[in-house]
Amino acid sequence: MEEKNLESLRHSTAHLLAAAVKNLWPSVKPTIGPAIENGFYYDFDFSDVFGKASSATKGGASFGKTKISEEDLPSIEQKMREILPSWKEFKRVEVSSTEVRKEFHDNPYKIELIEELVQNKEKISIYQSGDFRDLCRGGHTDKPFSDLKNFKLLSIAGAYWRGDEKNPMLTRIYGTVFPTKEELERHLAQLELAKERDHRKIGREMEIFTQSEEVGPGLVLWMPKGNIIKEQLENWAKQTEEEWGYQRVTTPHITKSGLYHISGHLPYYKDDMYPPMKVDDNEEYYLKPMNCPHHHLIYAARPRSYRELPLRLAEFGTCYRYEAAGELFGLLRVRGFAQNDSHIYCTLDQAVDEFVAVMKLHEYYYRSLGITDYYLEMGLRDPKKKAKYHGDEKMWKLAEKLMREAVSKLDIKMIEKTGSAAFYGPKIDFIIRSSVGREFAISTNQIDLYMGDRFKLKYADKDGKEKTPVIIHRAPLGSHERFIGFLIEHFGGDFPVWLAPVQAMVIPISEKFEKYGQEVEGVFKSSGIRVQLDNRDEKMQAKIRDAQLQKIPYMLIIGEREEKGKSVSVRLRDGRDLKEHKLQEVAEKIAEIIGTRGLDIWNE
Numbered sequence: 076m077e078e079k080n081l082e083s084l085r086h087s088t089a090h091l092l093a094a095a096v097k098n099l100w101p102s103v104k105p106t107i108g109p110a111i112e113n114g115f116y117y118d119f120d121f122s123d124v125f126g127k128a129s130s131a132t133k134g135g136a137s138f139g140k141t142k143i144s145e146e147d148l149p150s151i152e153q154k155m156r157e158i159l160p161s162w163k164e165f166k167r168v169e170v171s172s173t174e175v176r177k178e179f180h181d182n183p184y185k186i187e188l189i190e191e192l193v194q195n196k197e198k199i200s201i202y203q204s205g206d207f208r209d210l211c212r213g214g215h216t217d218k219p220f221s222d223l224k225n226f227k228l229l230s231i232a233g234a235y236w237r238g239d240e241k242n243p244m245l246t247r248i249y250g251t252v253f254p255t256k257e258e259l260e261r262h263l264a265q266l267e268l269a270k271e272r273d274h275r276k277i278g279r280e281m282e283i284f285t286q287s288e289e290v291g292p293g294l295v296l297w298m299p300k301g302n303i304i305k306e307q308l309e310n311w312a313k314q315t316e317e318e319w320g321y322q323r324v325t326t327p328h329i330t331k332s333g334l335y336h337i338s339g340h341l342p343y344y345k346d347d348m349y350p351p352m353k354v355d356d357n358e359e360y361y362l363k364p365m366n367c368p369h370h371h372l373i374y375a376a377r378p379r380s381y382r383e384l385p386l387r388l389a390e391f392g393t394c395y396r397y398e399a400a401g402e403l404f405g406l407l408r409v410r411g412f413a414q415n416d417s418h419i420y421c422t423l424d425q426a427v428d429e430f431v432a433v434m435k436l437h438e439y440y441y442r443s444l445g446i447t448d449y450y451l452e453m454g455l456r457d458p459k460k461k462a463k464y465h466g467d468e469k470m471w472k473l474a475e476k477l478m479r480e481a482v483s484k485l486d487i488k489m490i491e492k493t494g495s496a497a498f499y500g501p502k503i504d505f506i507i508r509s510s511v512g513r514e515f516a517i518s519t520n521q522i523d524l525y526m527g528d529r530f531k532l533k534y535a536d537k538d539g540k541e542k543t544p545v546i547i548h549r550a551p552l553g554s555h556e557r558f559i560g561f562l563i564e565h566f567g568g569d570f571p572v573w574l575a576p577v578q579a580m581v582i583p584i585s586e587k588f589e590k591y592g593q594e595v596e597g598v599f600k601s602s603g604i605r606v607q608l609d610n611r612d613e614k615m616q617a618k619i620r621d622a623q624l625q626k627i628p629y630m631l632i633i634g635e636r637e638e639k640g641k642s643v644s645v646r647l648r649d650g651r652d653l654k655e656h657k658l659q660e661v662a663e664k665i666a667e668i669i670g671t672r673g674l675d676i677w678n679e
């Protein structure tokens with residue numbers, strides 16, 4: 076189905092949801108109900124139904140309740156199904172502002188929307204289906220009674236009216252709908268899988284990370300196992316980027332405000348930054364929201380010659396951004412993160428080739444991790460809001476042209492998004508999709524023709540003249556936080572062997588073999604394998620089950636036969652039983668698999 080039709084289908088079902096809720100709780104105030112990716116929602120104000128505090132109000136479906144919950148979803152769905160047959164069409168009724176104000180006089184949310192329409196001199200329309208009427212500008216399906224059959228309500232959440240925390244908190248009901256039953260079922264199965272693979276759940280079970288109220292929202296505490304994953308990724312990036320010609324630097328977490336006035340982050344980016352701390356006679360220091368300005372200063376530390384370019388400075392730089400509390404989500408949206416960042420300083424002539432190389436580095440990283448589902452999103456200026464952006468027309472056009480030229484040399488799909496450029500230039504994001512279908516904006520890339528001037532960066536060119544370098548920004552592995560969040564969901568915790576926090580578990584079938592177990596552990600350790608010995612007083616089956624739950628790739632089971640033969644019986648995380656193999660051979664084989672940083676867990 077075309078995206079546009081799917082959108083009408085979703086939005087139409089939001090009407091149906093509102094009709095059912097209004098029918099069940101007549102004093103509810105429906106607000107807005109848009110289509111969203113994969114479904115729809117409708118926001119309601121239930122305060123007149125259940126009372127502002129918690130006192131249960133009179134009668135009906137709300138008796139004894141203080142708010143609606145997910146337990147109510149089946150009865151709402153039931154009501155939707157009852158209403159649906161009477162919905163022959165969405166009938167458009169154009170109304171005058173006086174009439175419509177009268178009709179919605181007891182709903183301040185609709186009144187607010189109406190007043191805006193009046194102010195913008197827009198036509199006001201009501202859509203009626205069955206006996207339900209809603210203020211709406213249109214975009215519905217033609218035959219609701221037959222089109223809207225395959226829906227499902229999914230969840231309930233709180234949401235502020237118009238996303239502003241100064242406004243009342245509303246109740247948001249999410250749902251989804253598809254043209255066919257099969258598509259709906261497929262989607263629900265995927266949601267189920269996504270729930271199972273939720274990185275917060277697996278992160279807790281595998282002891283990868285934690286968060287604490289005492290530390291603050293959006294700030295991640297990496298546990299020992301998570302830290303192994305983080306360090307493995309970092310080592311990989313360091314080694315890879317050294318091969319690709321990068322040099323590493325380290326910069327501090329805090330900086331005087333002056334630097335951000337040069338970069339333009341102040342005032343443009345102020346709302347996304349933590350407020351400053353004042354020290355040394357009221358000097359303001361900010362936590363850094365980006366690493367760029369610091370790298371620019373390293374470039375500017377001494378005169379540069381064209382011979383040094385491209386100069387590629389890289390750092391896993393820690394940044395802090397003051398994301399809205401309501402936006403924070405596990406590892407995927409956080410307030411503190413370490414970014415696989417780099418800035419490449421080059422001549423204008425080198426910019427396209429360098430950008431192509433950056434894209435190829437992304438492909439190399441993603442291919443190595445088995446990530447094949449990705450595309451590019453080009454963020455362009457909103458032409459109606461030019462005041463939001465720095466730099467002149469010529470610069471924006473040229474930056475865009477260079478990036479398009481680079482992308483055209485590669486075989487990656489690109490879509491465009493107006494209004495999502497950085498304040499100093501267009502950008503290209505890599506969007507990757509995990510095996511559960513969730514999309515992650517991982518890496519932002521730019522050919523930046525603005526900051527070089529701003530920081531007065533120079534190099535002496537062949538002809539002896541001083542010129543300003545082009546700056547390329549890139550972060551293929553994103554931040555550790557978001558990337559590991561992605562990897563957890565993508566692999567469902569079954570990390571490639573080289574990333575697995577514990578790679579092998581030695582499981583003696585009884586305590587008699589503990590000594591041999593220690594010997595096995597020693598051999599694996601000296602082969603550089605992260606191994607543990609499970610010498611708990613538990614049954615072998617329980618130990619195997621626990622190791623499987625911890626998603627440990629190799630279980631090495633040992634008993635009398637293995638001890639005599641200096642061997643181990645190998646079981647794999649995926650359930651394969653490889654039987655007995657020589658201890659030394661197994662250690663060598665696993666060490667080799669780890670060394671390749673591949674995806675295979677065993678090869679014959």
Ligand SMILES: [Zn+2]
Pocket residue numbers: 086087090202211212213214215
């Ligand atoms: Zn509508």
Ligand SMILES: [Zn+2]
Pocket residue numbers: 365366367417418548549
């Ligand atoms: Zn940057």
